[in-house]
Amino acid sequence: MTSHQPRKSAQQGRAKATMAAIVEAAARLLETQGGARLTTNHVAELAGVSIGTLYQYYPNKEAVIAAVLRREKAALLAGFEDIIARGLGPKSTIDALIDATLAHQYTRPRLALALEYIEPELGLLVEDHARDRRLVALVAQVVIEVAPDADARAAQDLVAICRAITNTAAMSGETDPTAIAPRLHRAVSGYLGLHA
Amino acid sequence: MTSHQPRKSAQQGRAKATMAAIVEAAARLLETQGGARLTTNHVAELAGVSIGTLYQYYPNKEAVIAAVLRREKAALLAGFEDIIARGLGPKSTIDALIDATLAHQYTRPRLALALEYIEPELGLLVEDHARDRRLVALVAQVVIEVAPDADARAAQDLVAICRAITNTAAMSGETDPTAIAPRLHRAVSGYLGLHA
Amino acid sequence: MTSHQPRKSAQQGRAKATMAAIVEAAARLLETQGGARLTTNHVAELAGVSIGTLYQYYPNKEAVIAAVLRREKAALLAGFEDIIARGLGPKSTIDALIDATLAHQYTRPRLALALEYIEPELGLLVEDHARDRRLVALVAQVVIEVAPDADARAAQDLVAICRAITNTAAMSGETDPTAIAPRLHRAVSGYLGLHA
Amino acid sequence: MTSHQPRKSAQQGRAKATMAAIVEAAARLLETQGGARLTTNHVAELAGVSIGTLYQYYPNKEAVIAAVLRREKAALLAGFEDIIARGLGPKSTIDALIDATLAHQYTRPRLALALEYIEPELGLLVEDHARDRRLVALVAQVVIEVAPDADARAAQDLVAICRAITNTAAMSGETDPTAIAPRLHRAVSGYLGLHA
């Protein structure tokens, strides 16, 4: 069973920079070619390192892609935690979370989409699923405040709903996030039974 | 000019059975391995035919996958059309559509999921997109009756929402559709603003 | 060791017609696609018979191509024999042979060229080489009359020269046989030391 | 855009040796099996490298064969240029060119033959045709000195004649080049009308 964890902890600055370059190269190829056409040789070339170097930091191709996924998800989770930490009221918090989700998905929409498609074929690690659960848990924590008797799966459903609407919009060519935001808010409020 | 249409119309009964066997084998591999690991040789083997036979009916790998997609989508669309034809009231129609979606998605949830992920990489034909639009149009037609001033994208969003909740549930291990149905109805009613 | 002889002697008229259709179809494909792209299935289709029928008359692909070659060479040889039979003087005979060669090559120039390229890869039968030798012998017979002390290989060389000039001309895009004829006559007379 | 140019410039010595080994292996297979039966896997195997290595240097099978062709033609052209550079009288130059052609063709006669048959199916590049034209131009330049009113196609014809006689001789089993040389000189002188 091959691991999808990086090989080195990158204690040195240079190594860190190399790893980041590799991850960003992979991200860019994911954006431009989709997951099926991405090859490790291309990633290395675009990152400006040799293929041997790539394999010194990542044990295999999946590990590189997983690193991209991790980087993106970590950013989203950090945003969520920031919002929670702000201690706004529950409704404002929910609104902020929705906006953060939308903003995240629309920063690099093709990348977000590509990752979504690749994720289920990736065989991720326990820690990755843990982060997913943590993200849902953050939402659940807020949901319980505004809708105490909501379904236990409400948070999961809400995250799924937001992603689905955003992705579908992106895929059908919508390029204006401000046209999507109200639909997300409406979908979430509606699901939770909050009066709009 | 690479088309994704089958090669022959399969006039003989044997040929028809062969084509169906190939499609079903592809569907099963999609379920068990996902699209990335599906190979034409495996499809042929699982279908119990030689690789040459597969290529006598489908011009390339994509055509085989497209045939699976078409089979599934056609079944869903037919279900929708049946429901519409029944001429129930709009609310009952919506309920029936939701249930049909759930049933369809839950019959072979891993297949539905895999197809969803593969579809955008498939370069489908005009007729396939036409079917997609027809499906959304059917929904839009009903939506407009219960929510005349709904967003133009409402139908698209609703289909996405239902699929997302169902898929997420399936992926997180939920096996009981009756636990999902109320959440779908709630999400849809909520999005459309039909009472609290 | 597979034979390249037809399978049946085609006693019946229908069978003869079928075989001729197959040979002509192969000839046409040789002309339009060259030997590398010719497939037995295409030959059968163009001939209007099933692939099974083709294999009932010819044991393999090479046999079909060899049949084309045979047909063409037999025609050329027959022309040569006609000319010899006419009993003209040796110089006129030589001129007539040259013109016949040129005419033959220019009737279906692409076919002649394709056959020339395929012939050495064909592993022909004894009888085929016998016909080649017979053709050269016919020429040698005339050559000896006009140049009694010519090299023993003179006839072989002359046939090769005529084919080479004609083919090179055809390949370089020359379409007018009347521009080639004088060069052939000059090359032959020159080689034989006849005063022009 | 499929080019038949090599992929890398082979900066390291090892790479250069690998490329040469591949080309030589292809040449040997061309000699022993002809172009139709040559496969990239066999070439790689005979060259003692893996199939992947072959494709690191040549983008496709045609490129490998084109490299063989280029190597041979470049050698012949270089020989011609050497002779021209020697500045002999025109008749001696022609004699030298004929001998060079014969020597070249007889060094590896089966290879020369195979290449001749493969060339037209190869879809060569502009530069390759340029070299062909240069070779014919060199000959034309000398021809014009000894036969000022020769046909414009004389040089082309002469090259074709020499090749044809030599190939035919080689194919019919002649193994002694000294028996061929006088026939070539006679054919050329005769075609050009240089004394009897």
Added chain:
DNA sequence: AATGAATGAGCGTTCATTCAT
């Protein structure tokens, strides 16, 4: 006989991965 569905060896090619330098 004639058909054409079926076969499967084998082709050209890719690309994740290794390891000598």
Added chain:
DNA sequence: CATGAATGAACGCTCATTCAT
């Protein structure tokens, strides 16, 4: 540490050939 030449399993696909109907 980095390089990049080399590897080779495995892929998508073709096509000569067979054989049940």
